[in-house]
Amino acid sequence: MGLKEHPLAQLLQGNEPWMTTRLDFLVNWSRANSLWPMPFGTACCAIEFMAAAANKFDLARFGMERMSFSPRQADVLICAGRVPFKLAPVLRRIWQQMMQPKWAISMGACASTGGMFDNYAVVQGIDTIIPVDVYVPGCPPRPEGLIYGIMMLQKKVMRERASDTSLRQEMEPDPKSQLYIPPTAIDELSEPFGNSVHQTRSGL
Amino acid sequence: MNSSAPFTPVIAGSAAAAAAPVTPRNLAHRGGPASPTADALRERFGAAVKRVDVVWGETTVVVDAGRVTEIVAWLHDDPAQQYDFLVDVTAVEFRDGEQPIEVVWHVRSLPYRRFLRLKVLIEKGQKLEVPSVWATYKSADWLERECYDMFGITFVGHPDLRRILMWEQYREGYPLRKDFPLRGRFSRSEQLRQALAANPEARYSMDELSIAQAFEDLPEEMRRRLSAGEKTGE
Numbered sequence: 450m451g452l453k454e455h456p457l458a459q460l461l462q463g464n465e466p467w468m469t470t471r472l473d474f475l476v477n478w479s480r481a482n483s484l485w486p487m488p489f490g491t492a493c494c495a496i497e498f499m500a501a502a503a504n505k506f507d508l509a510r511f512g513m514e515r516m517s518f519s520p521r522q523a524d525v526l527i528c529a530g531r532v533p534f535k536l537a538p539v540l541r542r543i544w545q546q547m548m549q550p551k552w553a554i555s556m557g558a559c560a561s562t563g564g565m566f567d568n569y570a571v572v573q574g575i576d577t578i579i580p581v582d583v584y585v586p587g588c589p590p591r592p593e594g595l596i597y598g599i600m601m602l603q604k605k606v607m608r609e610r611a612s613d614t615s616l617r618q619e620m621e622p623d624p625k626s627q628l629y630i631p632p633t634a635i636d637e638l639s640e641p642f643g644n645s646v647h648q649t650r651s652g653l
Numbered sequence: 654m655n656s657s658a659p660f661t662p663v664i665a666g667s668a669a670a671a672a673a674p675v676t677p678r679n680l681a682h683r684g685g686p687a688s689p690t691a692d693a694l695r696e697r698f699g700a701a702v703k704r705v706d707v708v709w710g711e712t713t714v715v716v717d718a719g720r721v722t723e724i725v726a727w728l729h730d731d732p733a734q735q736y737d738f739l740v741d742v743t744a745v746e747f748r749d750g751e752q753p754i755e756v757v758w759h760v761r762s763l764p765y766r767r768f769l770r771l772k773v774l775i776e777k778g779q780k781l782e783v784p785s786v787w788a789t790y791k792s793a794d795w796l797e798r799e800c801y802d803m804f805g806i807t808f809v810g811h812p813d814l815r816r817i818l819m820w821e822q823y824r825e826g827y828p829l830r831k832d833f834p835l836r837g838r839f840s841r842s843e844q845l846r847q848a849l850a851a852n853p854e855a856r857y858s859m860d861e862l863s864i865a866q867a868f869e870d871l872p873e874e875m876r877r878r879l880s881a882g883e884k885t886g887e
Binding site for chain 1: 833
C-alpha cells in the first residue's frame, strides 16, 4: 500500500478543513472557557459576585454564565464571604462532591484569611478546609478584581499538562504524610501579627 | 376628626406652640413617668417587684427570679395589660466582677402600645438558672436556646434546651461570657478538627423531623439511623 492509498491520506485529500494541535491544549482551551462556577456566597462578597455575574460586568464573556448550584455539575467553587466553623463541614462536603477537574477561588479577605473576624466562630481561611487555586483580595473585591482572578485561573488551567497527574490528586491530611503539620506548628504559624487583640487561648 | 375637614399641610415650625413631641432628644436619661404596668405589677405582686427604673422613657422592672413565670403569664393574660409579644430574651454580663448577671425579657403590648423590660439579677456565684417563659410565649423557644448557647443560662422548663447558633458538640464554653477569650479556648487546628468531624447531614433530631413531617421522605438509611436514636450531628 503506497502512501497515497493510506486511509488517513485519503481523508486529508478532501475539501474538509483540518488542523493539528496538542490534545491537552485543546482540552485546556475548552475547560478554561467553560468554567461553571459553584457559587458559595455567605456574605457581602456574594453581592459583588452577583454584580460580576450581572450585565455590566458579565461573567458570561468568560464562559461562566451557567451558575451551577449543584456541585456535581460545577468546575470552580467560588467561596465569597466568611465561613463559620459550623459551615466548615458543609464546604468540605460540597468540595468533595465536585467532579474532577475542579478548582477553587477564595474571594475576599474573610474567605482567604478570616479577615477581621479573628474570633471563635470563623474559619481562618478556607485553605484550611479545601485547596484554593486563586485568592482574590479585597473587602469586598470589586467585580473587576474577581474577573481578574478568574482570568488568572484560566491561565492556570491553560498551563496544565495531561502528563502531570499530580495536579488532580486529592490528599486528605494524614498524620503519617509529608503534608501533615502538627497542631502546635499550625498554632505558631497562625499567630496573627499586627493585631491589637492579643489574648491567650487558655483563659484570662 | 371630621373627615370632611380640608387638608391642612404641615409647615415646619408651625407646631412650636404645641407640646414638644416625645422624641429621644426630649427624654431624660433617667426618671420620668413609669409605665402604668409598673404600678399594676407592684400592686399585684408586691415584694416580687424589686426595683423600677425608667431609662430613656422605657420602663425596666427588676423582679424576683422565682416568680418570673407567674408575672409573665399575668402580663400576657391580664385584660388591662395584654403583653402579647415577646420581643427578645437576652442576658447581660458586666466586666465588673461584683455586678450580677442580668437576664432580660423585652415584652410589648400591641393593643396598648406599651413596652416593658423585665429583668432578673443573678448574683455572682449563684447557679445560672431562671424559669422559662415558654409556657406563655412559644416564641421563647429559640430565644432561650440562643441565650443558653451564648451565656450558659439554664431556662428551667424549656422543652428542648440545646445549642442553636454553635453546633451541639461545641465544647469550649459560652462565647458571650466575659471569661471567654475572643478566639475561643482551643487552638485553631483543634477547633477546625472538631468542626470538620461534624456530620452536616445528620443535624436533624427526630423531633424536628416529626414536626416537619418529612421523616417518611428521608432515605432508608437515614431513617434507620435516626430511629435507632442517633443524636443530631454525632
